Amino acid sequence: MISNTLNDSLEGTDISKLGININNLTFNLMVDGIYQNKLGSVIREIATNARDSIIEAQKGKLVITVTEIENSIILSFKDTGLGLSKEETETYLCNLNSSSKRNSNSTVGYMGIGSKSPFSLTSSYTYICIKDNIKTTLELFRIDKESPRYTIFSSNTT
Numbered sequence: 189m190i191s192n193t194l195n196d197s198l199e200g201t202d203i204s205k206l207g208i209n210i211n212n213l214t215f216n217l218m219v220d221g222i223y224q225n226k227l228g229s230v231i232r233e234i235a236t237n238a239r240d241s242i243i244e245a246q247k248g249k250l251v252i253t254v255t256e257i258e259n260s261i262i263l264s265f266k267d268t269g270l271g272l273s274k275e276e277t278e279t280y281l282c283n284l285n286s287s288s289k290r291n292s293n294s295t296v297g298y299m300g301i302g303s304k305s306p307f308s309l310t311s312s313y314t315y316i317c318i319k320d321n322i323k324t325t326l327e328l329f330r331i332d333k334e335s336p337r338y339t340i341f342s343s344n345t346t
Contacts, residue, residue, distance in 0.1 A: 210284065212335055218284055219304045226308045233302030234265045240295035241269025271319035274343045277326050281315055282338050304328075307336060321346050 208214065223229035235252060242248035248268035255262040272280065280286050280303065287300035306313040312329035325341040 210335070212333060215284070215307075215335055216333075218301060220308045222301070223305065223308045230305045230309055231263065233305040234263075236296045237302055238265050238267035238269060240289060240292075240297050241267055241271070243269075243294050244292070245269040272317040272324070273319045273322065274317075274324045274340065276319070277315065277317050277324050278338075278340075281317075281326060281328070304336070318346060 231252070235250065238250045242250060245268075250265065250267045253262075253264040253266075255264070276288070280288055280300065283300065284304065285300040287297055289295040289297040303315075307328070307330060311331070312327060315324075315326045315328070317324045317326070322343060323346045324343040326338055327341060328336055328338045330336050
């Protein structure tokens with residue numbers, strides 16, 4: 189709230205909003221920098237997003253699989269909740285602070301950061317999303333800690 193005195197002194201001046209420059213530093217602070225227990229945080233964030241989708245669908249289940257391949261751990265989360273369309277995938281999984289859950293009291297997600305949490309552990313990961321019989325495969329990646337990028341490998345009828 190701006191006080192009346194300050195408001196009066198600003199009359200007739202140009203007022204602008206502060207912005208935010210999303211770059212490597214910002215991304216690292218917002219995603220990598222907030223997690224102390226990185227593995228536990230990634231599991232919690234992705235499982236919570238899956239749980240939220242199941243709650244919104246009012247049905248479904250979540251299966252988490254851990255596999256070791258050539259000294260690497262592969263975490264897989266599969267839920268039968270609402271799913272995401274190609275457009276929703278790009279909106280919510282590819283943009284910081286973009287969330288579909290801000291108007292819900294029944295879901296946990298809100299900040300639009302959790303789906304990017306795997307970047308705290310790895311330089312690339314894949315989402316496979318299915319909604320309305322359309323399967324979208326999305327790869328998110330970073331090269332040399334640069335700002336993250338993504339590519340959609342496919343979006344096809346299942």
